[in-house]
Amino acid sequence: MKTLGIDLAADPKRTAAAVIEWHKGQARLVHLSLGVTDETVVELFRDSDVTGIDCPLGWPEPFLSFLLGHSREDPDAVLCHDGLAGRRELAYRATDRFVTHQAGLIPLSVSADRLAHPAMRCAVIQAKIARACGVQPRDGTGHLVEVYPAASLKIWGISARGYKGRGRPESEVRDNILGQLTAAAPWLDFDAYRDQVIASDDLLDSVIASLTARATALQTTLLPAPDQSLAAREEGWIHLPTRPLTDLNN
Structure with a gap:
């Protein structure tokens, strides 16, 4: 199995992609890139089993x-x-309120905050994926799922406060996060890309998005309740892990 994580920005220069390959209880980061275009997203999506994207789908x-x-x-x-x-x-959205209730985090508003431009790009990417591979339901029941790396880290018990930024303190936080990942998931091999992930919060988010995509593939994320299902199909649904990080290699 291959899982793809996309940390989507309005500008391709700040868009990151991470592909993790899963095989016999082991996982290896086999692709990591920054400066990802729409076309590359579609190509990587086509070659992956599940894609987790850090951006509202609706x-x-x-x-x-x-x-x-x-x-x-x-x-x-x-x-x-x-x-x-x-x-x-x-x-x-309904899913934003759900995340706040479950994880104590308040996602940025797609209609009234800095996510507006990335979400517009995401809508275009969804249309390109639909043409190339078929329409993907916004509730995550297909091969495309919405994820929230900060919430995944919190649920997995990984201390990640202050990891966003390009300075030395933020890099040290990301180094610490990778240390926690290594301790919790010794079966995950990302050594070839360690320095790159420490240097970029975008790349780190794409790796966490790929790990969360694995959780959705294992059906270990929180799904919408019956009274939330219609909103999830129209607005998108953030998938939150329900099992420890250690269980992802099953």
């Missing part, structure tokens, strides 16, 4: 209705989101 359904109502000059469709509570419905 927008809040109320946000889309709000924009449509505004476009059509429909006051009722807009005014039903008047006030702070109404705007929260526009900013956060």
Whole structure:
């Protein structure tokens, strides 16, 4: 099995990809790259069994209705989101609220924060994947799943506070994270790329995304409840691991 992790940015220069190959209780990082184009994402997706992407696969359904109502000059469709509570419905998806409840983390808003541009690119990539390989459900029941590396690390008990950035302190945190990964997953071989991962939080996120993709392949992530399934299909669903990192090599 091959799992692909993508840390998606609006600019290909900051987009990272990691492929892990799994075989007989062992796992090896066989591909790691930064500066990943749409075409490379599609190519790597085609060659992998499951792809975990760190980017929203959709927008809040109320946000889309709000924009449509505004476009059509429909006051009722807009005014039903008047006030702070109404705007929260526009900013956060069902899966974002679920992640906050489960992991205590607040994902960035796809409609009101820095994720807007990456999400636009992600929508285009999903369309390119659909043309090349078939439509992938946004709830993760196909070969494309939405992941949240920071939440995966927290659930796996890996201390990762302050790993984002390009300075020496952040690099030292990433070095410590890799040490924790080695201790928890001695079957994972990433030595050939260790220095690169320490140097880049984007590359580290792509590796964690690939590991989380493995959890989805093993069906060990939290799925939407029946009353969340429709929203998950329309808005996307962040897959959170339910088992320890040590179980991924089963």
